[in-house]
Amino acid sequence: MRLARTLKSYSSSPALLDGMRRRRLFWLGATFSLIVLVVFALGRSGLRHLLAEGVQLRFDTVQHLPVDRAATARAGVGPPLFLDVRSRAEYLAGHIRGAQWIEPTTNPSTALSELPKNRPIVAYCSVGWRSSRLAERLQAAGFSQVANLKGGLFEWAARGYEVVREGQLTDRVHPYGWPWSLLLADTQRAPP
Secondary structure, three states: OHHHHHHHHHHOOHHHHHHHHHHHHHHHHHHHHHHHHHHHHHHHHHHHHHHHHHHHHHOOOOEEEOHHHHHHHHHOOOOOEEEEOOOHHHHHHOEOOOOEEOOOOOOHHHHOOOOOOOOOEEEEOOOOHHHHHHHHHHHHOOOOOEEEEOOHHHHHHHOOOOEEEOOEEEOOEOOOOHHHHOOOOHHHEOOO
């Protein structure tokens, strides 16, 4: 009870709220500055590589297939099923030709129940986080040949591999949001 009264008195204090806002703005500015500094220091490709390595470390039970190997597998006999694990708007703005869209939070056992459990699958999103989460769920559902596209669609597009929008070739993809748009050249960002 005493703690609740103390918290209430703090929350109604204008000086405390002002200080909290200043700290929040400071950290927001510091984070923005750090992102800009990293982009300039590493460049877009370096930052994409750093993110891909971070995703791979976080999802260490998932196979992370490099873009070049995925493109080769896609062009080969018995290509893997490519699953686009982004929002519908992102998918419609540009995706890998032939990729099947799947809701990022979907239950893979239900959505992919007609697929054989040994069908090769390559999941991708913008940078690999959402697709790695789906790959974990696919593995838990019994799918044995699942991989995340290392670096995601951003790396795929940056390497010049085919992306389509409404059935037509495009070199643009949906940036997902402001910080992620830094990973794409201006000429690669699709309007939503």
